[in-house]
Amino acid sequence: MLKIDHLSKKYSNTLAVDDLNFDVNPGVVTGFLGPNGSGKSTTMRIILGLDHPTKGRATINGLDYHDLKEPLREVGALLDAKAVHPGRTARNHLRALAASNKIKRSRVDDVLDFVGISSVANKKVGGFSLGMSQRLGIAGALLGDPGVLLFDEPVNGLDPEGIRWIRDFFRSLANEGRTVFVSSHLMSEMAVTADQIIVIGRGRFITQGSVDDLTANATGTVIVRSSDNAQLTSAILTLKGTVQLVHDNDLTVSGLTSDQIGRAAFEAGITVLELTPQRASLEDVFIDLTAESVEFGGGKIEMPHHE
Amino acid sequence: MSNETTLMSVATSEWIKFRTVRSTIMGVLTFVVLTIGLSVLFAWAVRGHWHDMSFSEKLTFDPTSTSLGGTQLAQFAVGVIGSLFITSEYASGAIRTTLAAVPNRARLVLAKLLVLAASILVVGELVCVTTFLIGMRIFSGVVPTTSLSSSPVLRAVLMAGVYLTLLTLLGFALGLILRHSAATISVYTVLLLVVPIIGLFLPQNWQNDFQRYEPLSLGGSMMSVQPQSNGFGVWSAFAILALYVAVVLAVGATMLQRRDA
Incomplete structure (x- = not known):
């Protein structure tokens, strides 16, 4: 089990990780979700003893990483797929790791085979595509057959087939009772990969739960089409809902349930032609949750005016 | 048998890393070719000019150190080998992979030192003895020669290998501190070449005191058969150079320990 215990990390003036406190349990795939620059990689580096925490600690089965006697047999990690000497062959890279x-x-050879890069094992890593490097990184993480596995943005650079492969792979690792901790800034990826999700933003803990938990609490939107959109809009506004005209005659209403909208339409004597509740996706929830914590948000795009 | 990582398992890993990159192979090759090649050129030049040399030049002529002339350039090659052994890990980010496998950073430094010192010492001694023997072959018949059966000569030749090994470790230690290949090689070159030039601007009576502490002069003292009039004895020179290396290493190891990787 992986325990993050009131962890903080300050780099000169920026607080990269701010009092994070959570457990990552064995037997499930735990997603670590946050926008870029939210402190995911820093947290992972601290778990591996690479960066020193400013406050708090991260422990693996109760021990600091430095106190592990056989680190690769307890924790396998893929932080940066390109963090390999480009002039060394894949096999020699793994042989050196194994020997230590x-x-x-x-x-x-077993792990090379497993990740499917045996045919390029004697090629220099510098010539590898990002996908091949990711596979080599996974091979390295698996060398010691560890009980805890960390993957930082593992899907980057993989082709669709590779992405499917890696999802099944995480699932099977978790089914074997291992602790699997996977970071990503892609909510759509986490929605299909992870059982449990921990959401952070600007180094701070935001929420935690299963995909269903996270989407259940969020109110969705309702798409409405009616005989008189103008009148329906004013009815919805009096009920403190918000309305957005999507296209043609479709209104997207948020803040109200489909029941409330249906009744309001009936009372106003409007014929409802369509009334479709939209379940909030994890993506909506994520954007909602992290809206204030995105480091570099996109502003409104304005066209330059010709004077 | 326990699977706990040990100094030996880490050293084995570092040995695999050391010999499986081209920079090491090229570095060692450059080192061997430079040392032997330049020494041969020096020896031929001396042989060619021997009859034109003055009496006093002939009187102070030291066949041993002359035959080892190529070490003057080889010391830059070994410095590069030493620096790259650590800075190349920073360049690629591989240092993180290394430290995740070996969280005990002091052990990692020790293992790298062992691999570096052992390999360069073996290659260095072989190269220096070979160079010496070739030099004597070239001198023979014209220039006075000497042989390894004289213990001061043997000592001087072996000390040349020790000198080059210490400089390899100096390059490594600077790399630990600077973590950047180009910066490390620049600082190493400045220490060896530019600091002596700065020494020339010192008042005359300080110059000699300053000069004999420079790495190059210490190397000269280590490789000389006769004690030099203005330098340290062999063992003092060795001790001072070893102390330099130890201090820079201690700083580097402490920084590795304290800094985020």
Whole structure:
């Protein structure tokens, strides 16, 4: 089990991680979701003992990373797929890693085989595509057959087939009772990959739960088409809902349920032609939750005026 | 058998890393070719000019150190080998992979030192002895020669290898501090070449005191058969240079320990 205990990390003037406090449990895939620059990678580096926390600690089965006797047998990690000497072959890279932790040489060929890069094992890593590098990084993480696995943005650079492969792979790792902690800034990816999701923004904990938990609490929108959109809009506004004209005659209403809208239309004598509740997607929830914590938000786009 | 990582398992890993990149192979090749090649050129030049040399030049002529002339340039090659052994890990970010596998940073430094010192010492001694033997072959018949059966000569030749090993470690130690290949190689070159030039601007009576503490002069003292009039003895020179390296290493290791990777 992975325990993040009131962890903070300050770099000169920026607080990259701000009092994070959560557990990552075995047997499930836990997603670590946040916009770019929200402190996910920093947290992972601290777990691996690479960066020193300013406050708090991160422990693996109760121990600091530095106190692990056989680190690669307890934790496998893929932080940055390109963090390999470009002039070394994939096999030699893994052999050196294995030797440091007294892992048998035969294991190197096993993991190369498993991730499907045996055919390029004797090629220099510098010539690898990002996808191949990701696979090599995964091979490295698996070398010691560890119980805890960390992956930082593992989907980057993978082709659709690779993405499907990696999802199934995370699932099988979790089914074997391992702790699987996967970071991503893509909510759509997390929605299909993770069982549990921890959302952070600007280094701070925002929320935690299953995909269903997170979407259940959010109110969705309702799409309405009626005989008299203008009158219906004023009826909705008096009920403190918000209305947006999507296209043609479709209104998107938020803040009200479809029941409330239907009744309001009936009382105003308007014929409702369509009334479709839209369930909030994880993406909507995520954008809602992190709206204030995005470091570089996109502003309104304005066309330059010709004077 | 326990699977706990040990100094030896980490050293094995570092040895695999050391010999599986081209920069090491090229570095060692440059080192060997420079040392032997330049020494041969020096030896031929001396042989060619021997009859024109003055009496006093002939009197102070030291066949051993002359035959090892190529080490003057080889010391830059070994400095590069030492620096790259650590800075290349920073350049690619591989240092994070390394430190995740070996969280004990002091052990990592020790393992890297072991690999570096052992390999350069072995290659260095082989190269220096070979260079010496070739030099004597070239001198023979014209220029006075000497042989390894004389213990001061043997010591001087072996000390040349020790000198180059210490400089390799100096390059490595600077790399630990600076973490950047170009910066490390620049600082290393400045220490070896530019600092002596600054010494020339010192008042005359300080100059000699300053000069004999420079790495190059210490190397000269280590490789000389006769004690030099204005330098340190062999063992003092070795001790001072080793102390330099130890201090820079201690700073580098402490910084590695304290900094985020």
